[in-house]
Amino acid sequence: MRFTVAFFFLIQLSGSAFCFQRVATQNLFDLGNAAFENKQWKEAQTYLDQWLQTNPADQEAYWIRGQAFQNQGILDRALSDFSSLLTLNPLNAEAHFERGRVRYQLKQYEEAMVDFENFLKTPPGETTRILFKISSGDNAVSGVTTAQTSSQEDAYYHLGLCSIALEEYDFALLYLDEAILLNSKQADFHAEKGRALARLGDNVPAIESYETALQLDPDHLPAKQGLALVKTGGDTVLLEQLDQVISDSAGNSQTYKQRGFYRMNHDDYPGAIEDFTVAITMDSGDSESFFYRGMIHSRQKSWAKAEEDYSVAVGIEPENPEYFLARGQARYVSQNLEAALADFTVTVSLDPEHASGYYHRGITHQRMGKLRDACADLLKAKELGMEAAEIAWQKVCN
DSSP: OHHHHHHHHHHHHHHHHHHHHHHHHHHHHHHHHHHHHTTOHHHHHHHHHHHHHHOTTOHHHHHHHHHHHHHHTOHHHHHHHHHHHHHHOTTOHHHHHHHHHHHHHTTOHHHHHHHHHHHHHSOOOOOOOOOOOBOOSOTTSOOBOOSSSOOHHHHHHHHHHHHHHTTOHHHHHHHHHHHHHHOTTOHHHHHHHHHHHHHHTOHHHHHHHHHHHHHHOTTOHHHHHHHHHHHTTOOHHHHHHHHHHHHTTOOOHHHHHHHHHHHHHTTOHHHHHHHHHHHHHHOTTOHHHHHHHHHHHHHTTOHHHHHHHHHHHHHHOTTOHHHHHHHHHHHHHTTOHHHHHHHHHHHHHHOTTOHHHHHHHHHHHHHTTOHHHHHHHHHHHHHTTOHHHHHHHHHHHO
């Protein structure tokens, strides 16, 4: 009888121990999840390490631990977890997206593109999961980040980033245009489009894209850096790439134009004129090459040559107010005031908010003795925020 009772209690004790172990094990997942939500990445990983030892098929645990590794910068382990999750469930769209982000950071660009393309093909699941922000680690690149859940525009944006990294700039523009079409209010999209355009040598549209990014986010650092680089012709790395392409006899008109722009902004005027002249020989319909060569002639005070190049640019692109402004300035310093006045008038007709156009028309009127017209133009330029116009208005009109 005593043996029977003892055996009964032993069974109860074993059952209690089993239940306790199951509860304790279950608590490991809950503790890991709670730590993750509190952004305690290491603690979350440690709890989930133990949980997955006894639950190796738990998709949610791989998902959470993968992001915990990701946010600690342990990218190879994050890649392993997202790959394990996709082995268990190949239709997990978010896992494709996150693995693509990890592969991008590991510079596995082609593999990352496959993941982002698979994400776009996979029907999204119902989720409220948070994807925490990740910095790319390169302050010349916009943040590799999503807001709440991954979306189509984010995938196209990342495909654009990968294409830029692979130096496939035309493809990058296609992807980034898709992202902008889906969400035109994201500064990152416009900044990266600017970067792709700058790499192709399309400086004017690159500047426009960077400026759009800064209108959306005035503190956007990559856009500020990109805009500064475009306005100075790029960096030394870009120059080395252009030199190599040209030395390999693979350069086209854009290559020469881009190198000419760099040289122009680094005071190598003879080299810049040489490059723009080659670019014009290769493509006589590119107004920018004439415009930039005209700018160099202006800096060298060769006003007649400058006016000649500006006139060709105007003939190719007669809707560009900057071309008329530049030609008007060359004519103004050459004492051809009537022709300069006509150019400045066209400038403000094409762009009624062009402060510099009003300012230059104003000082031209003043030079011609037309003070009433001069003061009206200088006042308009002053109202548009031009400091030089305010100084001139005070001097001439007040």
